[in-house]
Amino acid sequence: MNARIINKMLMLPVVMLVVSFAVFVAVRHLPGDPARMLAGPAATQDAVDAVHHSLGLDRPVMQQYGGFMRGALAGDLGVSIESRQPVGREIASHFPYTLLLGLSAYALALCFGIPGGLAAAMFQDGVWDRIFMGITIVLASVPNFWFALLLMELFSVRLGLLPLMGAHSWSSLLMPSLTLALMPMALIGRMTRASMIAVLSRDYIRTARAKGVGLMRLCLRHALPNALPPVITVIGMNLGSVIGGAVVTETVFGWPGLGHLMIEAVRWRDYPVIEGVTLVAVLSVILVNLAADILISRIDPKARRI
């Protein structure tokens, strides 16, 4: 455990406090009044005021924030204005879907990116290297919602092989996870290649080669472990954009995850849900980056020193 990681851990509560306050205040300045939406278009001003009061929206912002933080620390994020369900329960019921989608997307990305990047680096400037670099730059340029629509047109509308939308069976997972995997595939692939090329020019690789180590063993045992830390860092840094991609992917495929919940909440001006989902997203980004740092310090002895 080095000082940088401990420092980050100590900063975590402070960052979450600042983020939660910023989100809380910002969300309360949203245009549109949820009380009026709930009370209905024909409600009198008195009825709207009563809803305001029952939601606690007529209290000063600092007082509301204090109440929110006390609840949040006890695991209570408030009640959704739209569905009347506790926000914690809403998030808990949507989170597994996003987690499943994200994990399967990263699994696909790793299965393509690591071997692909490895092969490209081993035969640098060869035919596969050129093809691989071409594929990855195209993957990074394709908008995921377009790719999603093309998949839906081909596999659901034309061929009728896969369910168009929703999450009914395991086959529903295929198209969304492939869509979400495009960007990390490109990034992991390119980073693996770049990192491997840097490692392959090192002295210990030349020594291993001189000693007569076979190509497979040289590549998998000597080079790859040393090339992995930058790849892990890139996976952590990239999580934010994958969460962004999940918002779009879930919306297109009607996948009932957190992104879907967020878009619905923005549409309904559902303050507590917007806050809850944003905090969960920020917390996951910070935690995953922290986990990446810890993992690197485990596999890389150089990173263990301060």
Added chain:
Amino acid sequence: MTVPFRALASRLPLSLLVGMVLTTFLVVGALVAPLISPADPLSQDLYATFQPMSWGHPFGTDAFGRDVFSRIVYGTRYSLAEVCISVLVSCVAGTLAGMLAGLVGGYVEQAIMWVVDIVFAFPGIVLALLILSLLGPGFINMLLAISLFSIPVYARLAQNLTHTLQRTEYVEAARTLGAGTWRILYVHIMRNALGPILVQSTLTAGSVILTASSLSFLGLGVAPATPEWGAMMSDGRNYLGIDILPSLFPGLAITIAVLGFNLLGEGVRKVMEK
């Protein structure tokens, strides 16, 4: 003796040449949009909806009988505006903040980099969604949101560059001669940091188009009828199973534009590294 053009072109990386061709194509398309589009991008013809590809409608027509090709050609203007405005705003703001942090140091640096780190902790689109729900949907608000979450990248890059450049002999010489902070920033640091920052801007341009079209696709960007590529796909998505053409071509246009900027960025980086 002047170097023949072909010799020069053969020395440049392929990615740079292809990127230059694609982005030039985009700029020319935006400039001559009224000349090459066969129809008004907004005019509807409810008797000619979902037309197949033909000479009159090269990419067919959409659910309201609007010519898809004309809409895509006009859409290049929106994409270029997205890139120019967002990249300019985030690059200027981020670079200034990062350089100031690097030059002044101490508490100012800590405070600036702390804010940058907090903005960086937000997943891009989630921050944009928050800002858009705050300001309301719209083209300018969307560009503001995108600019804001792109600032940290430039701020970090500028801070690092400033730290490196500050240790160079010419900056120390200038300081010994009594040059002030602003003069060092403007004359010595900004001009030398321009290269890497330009490369970063080109690399960001592609992701700006991707994010902007995603937000428009989600209905939070431009107004519904606007011929913006993401918004066109948001329309087209409702008619999946009836006709794929109105969503196929806008997506292809986004891919080509983003690919152009990505290749250009990679090419410029390769040239700078040599």
